[in-house]
Amino acid sequence: MKTSIATVSISGSLPEKLDAIQKAGFDGIEIFEQDFIAHDGSPREVGNMIRDMGLDITLFQPFRDFESLPEPLRAKAFDRAERKFDLMQELGTDLVLICSSCHPEAIGGIDRAAADFHELGERAAKRGLRVGYEALAWGKHVNDHRDAWEIVRRADHENVGLIVDSFHTLSRKLDPNSIRSVPGDKIFFVQLADAPLIDMDLLYWSRHFRNMPGEGDLDVTGFMQAVMATGYSGPISLEIFNDQFRGGSPTTIAKDGHRSLIALMDDVRRTEPTVTVDMPAMPPRIGVNGVSFVEFASRGAEAEQLEAMLQTLGFEKAGNHIAKNLALWTQGDVRIVVNRETEGYASSAYTMHGTTVCDIGLSVDNAAATVARAMALGANTFNQPVGPGELDIPAIRGLSGSVMHFIDEESGLSNVWSVEFTSDENVGTGAGLRSIDHLAQTMSYDEMLSWSLFYTSLFSMGKSPMFDVVDPDGLVRSQALETKDGSFRITLNGAETHRTMAGNFLADSFGASVQHIALATDDIFATRDAMAECGFKPLPMSDNYYADLAARFTLSDEKLAKLKAGSILYDEDANGAFYQFYSQPYAGGMFFEIVQRKGGYAGYGAPNAPFRIAAQKRLMRPKGMPKA
Ligand SMILES: O=C(O)c1ccc(O)c(O)c1
Numbered sequence: 001m002k003t004s005i006a007t008v009s010i011s012g013s014l015p016e017k018l019d020a021i022q023k024a025g026f027d028g029i030e031i032f033e034q035d036f037i038a039h040d041g042s043p044r045e046v047g048n049m050i051r052d053m054g055l056d057i058t059l060f061q062p063f064r065d066f067e068s069l070p071e072p073l074r075a076k077a078f079d080r081a082e083r084k085f086d087l088m089q090e091l092g093t094d095l096v097l098i099c100s101s102c103h104p105e106a107i108g109g110i111d112r113a114a115a116d117f118h119e120l121g122e123r124a125a126k127r128g129l130r131v132g133y134e135a136l137a138w139g140k141h142v143n144d145h146r147d148a149w150e151i152v153r154r155a156d157h158e159n160v161g162l163i164v165d166s167f168h169t170l171s172r173k174l175d176p177n178s179i180r181s182v183p184g185d186k187i188f189f190v191q192l193a194d195a196p197l198i199d200m201d202l203l204y205w206s207r208h209f210r211n212m213p214g215e216g217d218l219d220v221t222g223f224m225q226a227v228m229a230t231g232y233s234g235p236i237s238l239e240i241f242n243d244q245f246r247g248g249s250p251t252t253i254a255k256d257g258h259r260s261l262i263a264l265m266d267d268v269r270r271t272e273p274t275v276t277v278d279m280p281a282m283p284p285r286i287g288v289n290g291v292s293f294v295e296f297a298s299r300g301a302e303a304e305q306l307e308a309m310l311q312t313l314g315f316e317k318a319g320n321h322i323a324k325n326l327a328l329w330t331q332g333d334v335r336i337v338v339n340r341e342t343e344g345y346a347s348s349a350y351t352m353h354g355t356t357v358c359d360i361g362l363s364v365d366n367a368a369a370t371v372a373r374a375m376a377l378g379a380n381t382f383n384q385p386v387g388p389g390e391l392d393i394p395a396i397r398g399l400s401g402s403v404m405h406f407i408d409e410e411s412g413l414s415n416v417w418s419v420e421f422t423s424d425e426n427v428g429t430g431a432g433l434r435s436i437d438h439l440a441q442t443m444s445y446d447e448m449l450s451w452s453l454f455y456t457s458l459f460s461m462g463k464s465p466m467f468d469v470v471d472p473d474g475l476v477r478s479q480a481l482e483t484k485d486g487s488f489r490i491t492l493n494g495a496e497t498h499r500t501m502a503g504n505f506l507a508d509s510f511g512a513s514v515q516h517i518a519l520a521t522d523d524i525f526a527t528r529d530a531m532a533e534c535g536f537k538p539l540p541m542s543d544n545y546y547a548d549l550a551a552r553f554t555l556s557d558e559k560l561a562k563l564k565a566g567s568i569l570y571d572e573d574a575n576g577a578f579y580q581f582y583s584q585p586y587a588g589g590m591f592f593e594i595v596q597r598k599g600g601y602a603g604y605g606a607p608n609a610p611f612r613i614a615a616q617k618r619l620m621r622p623k624g625m626p627k628a
């Protein structure tokens with residue numbers, strides 16, 4: 001499989017783009033003419049620079065407003081094409097993309113366009129070049145790949161073929177299965193892009209909001225299944241116009257792009273078994289059974305504060321590591337490790353971020369398969385020397401350089417707690433916390449697509465729609481990723497300004513990390529009472545909040561009084577009800593949340609988020625002080 005990406009998809013100067021593209025593992029590039037013109041170097045030099053990096057030029061594009069013009073515009077269009085053919089020969093590429101005309105004077109007519117393409121095919125053939133025709137979703141006369149194909153078919157020239165682009169087909173809700181009837185050798189090139197479903201002008205949507213396959217809402221897999229079913233064997237190329245990517249890190253965007261293509265083509269071969277994809281085998285998406293542990297890196301007074309907080313939540317110390325300075329705290333199926341090591345990975349994480357979640361352990365069916373899929377998708381592995389008597393648990397790098405370990409039963413890794421830790425037999429049931437409901441990771445808004453792709457390409461997880469959380473000082477975007485059965489849930493919270501609670505945390509902790517851990521109970525009121533006995537102090541909510549609850553829902557006076565007395569928040573959806581309360585912030589803005597889901601409630605209490613954030617800010621900002 002030959003992978004490719006349009007230079008327009010990556011930020012930076014042309015050499016910076018090429019460097020990132022090459023390092024991410026692509027085989028080739030579509031050279032976007034604007035990137036070439038903006039560069040100061042002859043076409044021959046540019047071509048050599050690209051080839052010296054081991055990259056092919058898979059396509060030169062775009063050539064606009066060619067077909068169906070009246071004279072003298074028609075002759076001028078052919079002259080323009082000859083000049084670009086000269087340029088292509090200097091660059092060293094044989095294929096040009098011609099996008100359907102938007103010229104105000106284009107006359108239209110399938111036979112007229114076909115005749116133009118036949119003549120262009122003759123001229124291209126003289127130079128050993130090929131011409132591909134792409135229907136832009138907003139083309140004046142041609143805006144459907146089926147019409148573009150009909151023109152190519154009637155042009156009837158060996159050097160003229162069709163170019164399909166998932167965005168143009170899917171944005172117009174055209175059935176991609178119509179591509180199946182095109183002969184594979186007449187499809188000269190395939191461009192892929194996803195996009196979030198937003199109802200807006202097609203051109204604006206295309207030029208600003210495209211994203212990597214899997215990052216948006218379009219059925220790029222279905223599109224690519226149809227393309228591969230034709231027998232197409234050319235490059236598979238990304239063409240992503242995205243405002244965020246234009247200003248993003250070239251390396252990250254290029255890596256994400258490559259990851260998205262690998263995951264996509266693996267999906268294609270699984271869903272369209274008659275096609276062969278020339279790519280090494282990899283395990284399917286990994287099912288996650290739950291969060292096995294969360295590990296904090298901490299030290300001194302902050303570690304004491306964290307452990308005191310855990311005690312008020314009903315956690316009990318269950319043991320110490322046999323060799324390292326790690327304390328294990330448990331309650332129900334929840335395990336929290338406090339790591340006070342002064343060497344090694346956790347220590348570096350502490351130095352970098354202060355007290356932070358440095359490691360997440362996920363329970364999976366097969367830890368080795370998980371790492372194998374992660375590696376195939378370009379994840380970085382993590383290795384730390386294994387001490388005597390310790391298990392070698394497979395791991396990769398997760399968010400912001402944190403670590404993610406994978407624990408399974410099959411290979412005995414789930415025995416780590418009895419093998420590596422001393423155990424205290426007397427651990428009780430605590431305050432009734434059962435498991436981790438979700439982990440909330442805070443990051444900058446620009447990182448959200450990257451991390452949602454990381455999780456959804458590696459694990460069997462779906463995305464819920466993104467929603468905006470109103471913080472008194474700005475917006476925070478939130479997106480939940482979850483397994484079908486809810487065994488593993490993550491929320492990504494993207495901050496756009498440092499003045500929001502999330503943005504402030506991001507600035508203080510020098511990078512993205514887990515900001516809160518939500519713990520599940522089956523009886524919120526009993527848990528709340530048991531925690532009160534342990535000295536737990538909740539995040540106080542305003543009276544206004546409870547007055548509004550009474551207006552929005554049908555709650556008995558008694559229930560409302562209990563919610564208010566416990567500072568418990570409430571929500572309902574079509575399936576059930578949701579109860580939640582929060583701890584006060586600790587160690588620079590982290591906190592815990594306690595939740596109970598009733599009757600299949602599927603959300604995260606989004607309507608409550610603005611009021612929870614305002615309450616947290618009241619606590620963190622001295623009374624009567626205006627904001628900084
Ligand atoms: O937005 C455009 O003009 C444009 C140009 C070339 C393409 O291949 C494309 O998909 C869009």
Ligand SMILES: [Mg+2]
Nearest residue numbers: 134165191239
């Ligand atoms: Mg295109």
